[in-house]
Amino acid sequence: MSTRQYEGTAVPAGIPADAGIDIGGTKIAALIVDEQGAVLARGSSPAPAREGGAAMADAAAALVTRLCIEAGASLRAAGVGAAGVVDHASGTIRAASETFVDWVGFPLADELSARLGVPVRIENDVNAFLLGEAAGRDDRDVLGVMLGTGVGGAIIVDGDLRHGPHGAAGEIGHTPGYSDLRCTCGQTGHLETLASGTSIGARYADRTGASLDSREVADRARTGDADAIAVFRDAGRALALACASAATLLDVPVAIVGGGVARAWDLLAPAVEETLRTDAPITGIPLRVIPASKGGDAVALGAIESARRAHAVPAY
Ligand SMILES: [Zn+2]
Known part of the structure; x- marks a missing residue:
């Protein structure tokens, strides 16, 4: 041997x-x-x-x-x-x-x-997450949003991951216009100020003075806490608006949302669905915003996909 x-x-x-x-x-x-x-x-x-x-x-x-x-x-x-x-x-x-x-x-x-x-290929983890989640789907145009400690994003257009000339394509977390709050990056009003795990906790603290992490805020929302429900409603609405903007620009019909905050999809979904009704892309793109389905494996699966594509390793 x-x-x-x-x-x-x-x-x-x-x-x-x-x-x-x-x-x-x-x-x-x-x-x-x-x-x-x-x-x-x-x-x-x-x-x-x-x-x-x-x-x-x-x-x-x-x-x-x-x-x-x-x-x-x-x-x-x-x-x-x-x-x-x-x-x-x-x-x-x-x-x-x-x-x-x-x-x-x-x-x-x-x-x-x-x-x-x-041979080894390296990729940003949010890009890898999207490659992993998109693998096996029919969609060739997909937006990925990662609601973790911060908010990351990635875009696949016509089957290819877009990196952009500065390696920064898809950075949806730092697009402006969603609030008057200071973002971790120092600017104001970014999607991340409402939809990251850190922000879920901070926005709940703004309302109540209580210092909880996003999972604890989710637990409270599920017991009917109006402030906790409102924090997730604001996050879901901002998320859907960002996805609608990206879909309108790029003709992308599906956005896949992962990260720790997306585990509270039951709390995000009502505002996401309502916003997709009131602010749908006028171009008629049937935009769907859906939770990730591959859990903790998505980044590693996407990294494999990236390596196979880069090094022309046959998958089947
Ligand atoms: Zn920012």
């Missing part, structure tokens, strides 16, 4: 497969997927974000290698979805939150490729 060496660990040749890696500030999650799309192995490990890029690459490579051994998989390519502004052409991180030490400028794709012995 032929073997490939990784830091003294023999990886036996086995089932052809690809790895998807979701790198966040606290956790690295990975999937090993065969050519037909079946998940062969799944796992996670703590992200040593404060120890620098090399430590992160070591941890990701060790996780993938362990999962490949578990699954009897022979790796062909790997994709990474990473938080921050990603230069997918050079395979480096261009900007990231201060949680990540020695991460900006780190040649993540090259470093991981050297450790794993296969």
Whole structure:
């Protein structure tokens, strides 16, 4: 049996497969997927974000290698979805939150490729989320919105993920006009001031003085708390308005909404549906705004899709 060496660990040749890696500030999650799309192995490990890029690459490579051994998989390519502004052409991180030490400028794709012995593609995590959610759908034009700590966005047009000349296409969270509130970016009125997890908590605190996270505000809304219901109504309306604007500009008929806040879809949906009735694109696009369906796997699945497209690895 032929073997490939990784830091003294023999990886036996086995089932052809690809790895998807979701790198966040606290956790690295990975999937090993065969050519037909079946998940062969799944796992996670703590992200040593404060120890620098090399430590992160070591941890990701060790996780993938362990999962490949578990699954009897022979790796062909790997994709990474990473938080921050990603230069997918050079395979480096261009900007990231201060949680990540020695991460900006780190040649993540090259470093991981050297450790794993296969080509590696890196992609922004929201872009990867949308590729993962859109895979297997008939729609060739899809907007993605991630309602997490902040609000991220991504766009697929005619089947291709749009990066834009500055790698910033789809940044719907920092489009203006939704409130008079100061945004995390320093500007005023952005979608993020109403629809992020952080903002759900902050807007509830504005109304009541109570300091809760978005999940706790959701729990209160479900017990009939009028302030909590209003916070989600404002978030849902702003989300739908942003999606309607994007749909009108780009002729995109579906928006997929993920992230922690989207788990409270029951609370967002009434305002989303009402706003889609009152502010539908006048062009007649039958816009649907729907919750994500692939849960915690979406980023890793999309990272695999990105790697397969970039390296022309056959999926079937
Ligand atoms: Zn902003």
